[in-house]
Amino acid sequence: MKSVISLAAVSLAAVLVALTNPGDAAESPTSYPTKPVTIIVPFAPGGPTDTVARTIGAVMSKSLGQQILVENVGGAGGTIGVGRAVAAPADGYTVLLMHIGISTAPSLYRTLKYDVTNDLEPIGLVAEVPMTLVAKKDLAPANLRDFVTYVKANKTKMSYAHSGVGSASHLCGMLFMSAIETDVLTVPYKGTQPAMTDLLGGQVDFMCDQSTNTTSQIKADKIKVYGVTSKARLGSLPNVPTMDEAGMKGFNIGVWHGLWTPKNTPKIINEKLNKALQDALKDKDVIERMAALGTAPEPVTRQTPEALRAHLVGEIAKWAPIIKNAGVYAD
Numbered sequence: 174m175k176s177v178i179s180l181a182a183v184s185l186a187a188v189l190v191a192l193t194n195p196g197d198a199a200e201s202p203t204s205y206p207t208k209p210v211t212i213i214v215p216f217a218p219g220g221p222t223d224t225v226a227r228t229i230g231a232v233m234s235k236s237l238g239q240q241i242l243v244e245n246v247g248g249a250g251g252t253i254g255v256g257r258a259v260a261a262p263a264d265g266y267t268v269l270l271m272h273i274g275i276s277t278a279p280s281l282y283r284t285l286k287y288d289v290t291n292d293l294e295p296i297g298l299v300a301e302v303p304m305t306l307v308a309k310k311d312l313a314p315a316n317l318r319d320f321v322t323y324v325k326a327n328k329t330k331m332s333y334a335h336s337g338v339g340s341a342s343h344l345c346g347m348l349f350m351s352a353i354e355t356d357v358l359t360v361p362y363k364g365t366q367p368a369m370t371d372l373l374g375g376q377v378d379f380m381c382d383q384s385t386n387t388t389s390q391i392k393a394d395k396i397k398v399y400g401v402t403s404k405a406r407l408g409s410l411p412n413v414p415t416m417d418e419a420g421m422k423g424f425n426i427g428v429w430h431g432l433w434t435p436k437n438t439p440k441i442i443n444e445k446l447n448k449a450l451q452d453a454l455k456d457k458d459v460i461e462r463m464a465a466l467g468t469a470p471e472p473v474t475r476q477t478p479e480a481l482r483a484h485l486v487g488e489i490a491k492w493a494p495i496i497k498n499a500g501v502y503a504d
């Protein structure tokens with residue numbers, strides 16, 4: 174009996190120590206952040222989404238007074254990384270940077286285990302990046318019209334690289350193939366950086382990728398480019414026609430990016446993250462770097478939780494019928 178009492182006394186003492194030890198106490202949201210913050214990027218390192226995260230991350234880090242770490246969680250068109258963010262503790266130390274794919278995945282994946290409109294807290298829109306239709310250097314066609322003819326004639330021999338069902342490159346390729354009514358073999362990667370390596374090596378024939386990943390390769394003349402998916406030409410690539418100019422009317426895709434935290438992250442933490450995001454998006458170096466890569470920060474009015482929430486809902490509704498029509502899905 175005695176030993177039981179003393180054991181109980183020891184456990185009670187341990188509980189009291191745990192409760193009073195400030196190191197073990199839950200952090201108050203007002204003191205956030207007291208340690209490094211991780212941004213989850215649902216694609217491979219060195220690719221376009223990663224580039225956007227690292228570009229804003231440097232200034233967000235200064236603004237928050239803490240280091241920002243980028244964790245690349247690639248696979249399944251970004252859905253694995255988004256799932257990781259959804260399941261992370263809602264303490265502000267895990268932030269998600271994802272793009273347009275977050276709005277197409279609900280229509281593409283029949284077994285998605287989360288609800289992107291409910292399970293994440295929006296922080297703000299970041300930047301909209303156009304895509305470029307690019308091909309390996311030694312492909313013969315010199316312009317989009319000839320390229321389309323070439324793809325149709327060689328469809329059984331050609332391959333298209335993308336970052337998995339639900340990625341921006343997948344969406345763009347799906348729309349392109351449906352526009353020319355020709356399907357070719359598709360090859361999935363964990364991001365378009367590894368896909369770019371294979372395009373440069375000639376192992377795959379073509380892909381769509383954000384200008385944040387293709388600009389330097391286009392300028393160095395290492396790949397062919399047939400068009401950019403923005404409505405107007407890019408200042409950074411003035412000689413590249415829009416897809417519309419090149420002959421594909423209305424082929425516009427803007428890869429918008431947003432920042433989220435897991436559901437139930439305290440409001441005060443989300444506000445601090447939003448301020449850090451806004452600080453980054455008005456930073457001169459960030460603006461210059463984005464311009465050099467064919468993009469720009471979203472206007473201030475869109476760098477808000479309300480704007481991102483509304484945009485996401487609108488995009489899910491916009492893509493659902495298009496995807497349904499295309500008959501594409503994944504499990």
Ligand code: ASP
Pocket residue numbers: 216217220221222223274335336340341342343363364365366382383
């Ligand atoms: N460009 C990729 C995509 O297709 C994403 C990435 O690799 O960052 O969505």
